[in-house]
Amino acid sequence: MKTYRFISLAVLLCTLSLVALAQSNETLIRNATIMTASHGTITNGSILIRDGKIVAVDKADKVKASSNAKVMDATGMYVTPGFIDSHSHTALDSINEGSLSVTAMVRMRDMVDNTNINIYRQLAGGMTLIHQLHGSANAIGGQNNLIKLKWGKSVEEMLIADAPRTIKFALGENPKRRGNPTLPSQSARFPATRMGVEETIREAFTQGREYIKQWDDYEAAKKRGEDVLPPRKDLKLEAMADVLRGKIDIHSHCYRADEIVMLARLCEEFGIKVHTFQHVLEGYKVAPEIKAHGANASILPDWWAYKMEAYDAIPFNAAIMHRRGIVVSIHSDDNEAARRFYQEAGKMMKYGDLSEEEALRLVTLNPAIQLRLDKRVGSIDVGKDADLVIFNGHPFSVYSRPETTMIEGEIYFDRKQDLEMREKIAKEKKDLIEREKRMPGQVQPTLPQPPTIPTEDDLDTHLHGKRNRN
Amino acid sequence: MKPKIPNLLLILAVIATFAASLLAQSKDMTAVYAIRNAKIVTVTGATIEKGTVIIRDGKIADVGANVSVPSNAKVIDATGLSVYPGLIDSNTVLGLNEVASVDMTIDTTELGDFKPNMKALTAVNPHSEHIPVARMNGVTTVLTCPQGGIISGQCALINADGWTPQQMAVKGSAAMALNYPVLGFGGRGGGFFAIQAGGVNDAQRQQRDRQVEALKKKIEDAQAYLKAKEAVAADKSLPARPVDLGLEAMIPVIKGEVPIRVSANKANDIKAAVELASQYKLKIVINGGEDAIKVAALLKEKNVPVILSAVLELPDSEDAPYDQAYSRAAELHKAGVKFAFSSQGIQFIRTLPYNAGTAAAFGLPKEEALKAVTIYPAQIFGADKLVGSIEAGKIANLIITDGDPLELRTKVKHMFINGKQTDLTNKHSRLNDKFKDRP
Incomplete structure (x- = not known):
């Protein structure tokens, strides 16, 4: 364990020095093809960055930088906004508090591991911001978290100021799985059916509503000057109350058309909305209902048949829902797919004939809207954070790759630097092993793989079958 | 007795339909196709910028820039498209x-x-x-x-x-x-389980060695089995x-x-x-x-x-x-x-x-x-x-695309498998058609 921790520290330090080099008040990215995601593509364009913000984006001859600006020549290169993953489980120490069917009190904020190597791997694919979700083991999971992938920085520096609060709900096979235990030694947890999932959520909403009333009554009595005891504080119901007050957005894992409509109706019963349906593989079947409810859709692009409720998943889902006026994003839910959002978006030009900008928005502006961060990120516009990816070719060509990724004007991934760093790391690793071998009386170190922390919802990783080897 | 005649007619009609469908099916298998004006990426030979592929009896019959098109061929004009092997x-x-x-x-x-x-x-x-x-x-x-x-x-x-x-x-x-x-659980030389056990242990090594031995024995058994079988074939007295x-x-x-x-x-x-x-x-x-x-x-x-x-x-x-x-x-x-x-x-x-x-x-x-x-x-x-390539004599497995098939945005326009024009619809396209304009 120690050895690879040390190596990641080395990677981290190298990256830090890289970041330090890149730090300068003004940066000019010159002569690029700029895919803005909001207002088309600018050929021979330049982007001027000051103090981490985009201050100008236009044709190269119209953008003037100060004389001490750091200039990055991007002739022949393409620039896109940094990608945003609206459904990630990356860099979390654990994701499922599945002991109860409602665990609204737990927070992913407390689980962030800023040294997780997947942060760096995803930066290398152009990812800059992720929505870290609780898993789908229960009907109401925990509160989610948002970070920017500022590799090498502290958790506090990765957090996004004034980020919206969101919570994970889950419908269908996953939350009812524990109601149908496969081993005799396991005890069943309610619910075991989609009927029970609905009632679990209705019960939590009902309790939350009563909790609000208890506190309102208490405050009113206090105002009247009565000497009353406050109600007992309940962290789970605090969260449910804020869901009902509209202060926490619901992001709900779902697959089948029936359960999508169920949750929309249930929320309407309590005067609230589902903010974003997650996965929503059968969203295309009930797109008019989703649109009428006013929810967004955050989807898996072309996964299917890994379980029964995914058997009707189709890659045209994004295009169908988009054409119905729903804000659609593509998400990863997976450490590997999160490294190539440019490919996932590109495929959507084929599946459903989206335009280039519509496809790009699926992984930039649309997830930003869904996460209420579109004033700050998601497109290349003046005033927004300089979260950018520079590609060596068109990002939707399979033959292209990201060369540089920056967040707020700082470079966090650069392929050239990465290649140079490899030799150093290899040498350091060799030295460390040699040194440890020479230590008298020491047991030879083994270099095991780090334990794989499940990154997919509970059992899904296995069920997806993607990484099954034989 | 009267109804007999319509019955007979019905039977005849059924037979005729069945025969026609059989004929259509066999026709499809033996159909001759000519894919014309296509860029042909043969893979094993040079790429032909504008040429013709002839498909007959399930096979690639001919391919080239100057290939004559048989009069009975169904012609697919592939101007602006490319042909690749499947x-x-x-x-x-x-x-x-x-x-x-x-x-x-x-x-x-x-x-x-x-x-x-x-x-x-x-x-x-x-x-x-x-x-x-x-x-x-x-x-x-x-x-x-x-x-x-x-x-x-x-x-x-x-x-x-x-x-x-x-x-x-x-x-x-x-x-x-x-x-x-392999050592330990799974396919990765120990992995998670090796850590739990404090590294690869002797028991795991022994288990792996036993499995390798069993594999070798199985191969040797098969060799012996073949030898015996050949001996019996050569000498009926055995x-x-x-x-x-x-x-x-x-x-x-x-x-x-x-x-x-x-x-x-x-x-x-x-x-x-x-x-x-x-x-x-x-x-x-x-x-x-x-x-x-x-x-x-x-x-x-x-x-x-x-x-x-x-x-x-x-x-x-x-x-x-x-x-x-x-x-x-x-x-x-x-x-x-x-x-x-x-x-x-x-x-x-x-x-x-x-x-x-x-x-x-x-x-x-x-x-x-x-x-x-x-x-x-x-x-x-x-x-x-x-x-694996577009060469005369091979099974006619090929695709006609609007570009490089390795590219994300390229669409397959036609496909041939065994010389038969293959249906490009599927469960996903059918669900798309059913729901995309749902009221």
């Missing part, structure tokens, strides 16, 4: 797995450690919804493989179209699937031996007619597998091959090809380069090792071309990326006289 996915479970989480829909893994007589082709469901979906982006042919145990059974090279498994088969027994015994179906199935392997396809990822396991094949004079193909570059010299020297696990994969350890899986193919190419790409499963067969394309984004020449999903797998599975 793509080949070198490791899948197509037809054997319908819904990954529902056991009753899965036929990949038989019980036991040694089951060489299990044939993937037997369990291929020709009407699986996965087959037309797999075709979506140009895959016409796949290797479909049994799993589990040490010898899993026989992989079949199949076309992604046909009424029966036999019609789908290009080569019913294209390789013998074998999992090289007593006949009872038939052993497992050993019987090993005979083509022992004779070197069918390769063993050994799943191995760690350098030591790959090396041991290659040595085992040398020892018993078996033909070998490595499947997985994550560490293949570390034993590239040996692979090159012994002429052992590698079926790479998916390119779109995470690195295998925390301190491995981020692009380890992306650049593996380029490194093997530089080292002179032959390889082919695979999607390693079922739901991502349609993304096979993007595995090849991504390898090209990380250093593999584009032509090599294309070869590794066409002619190389055909060569590896001994089917290069049948599929």
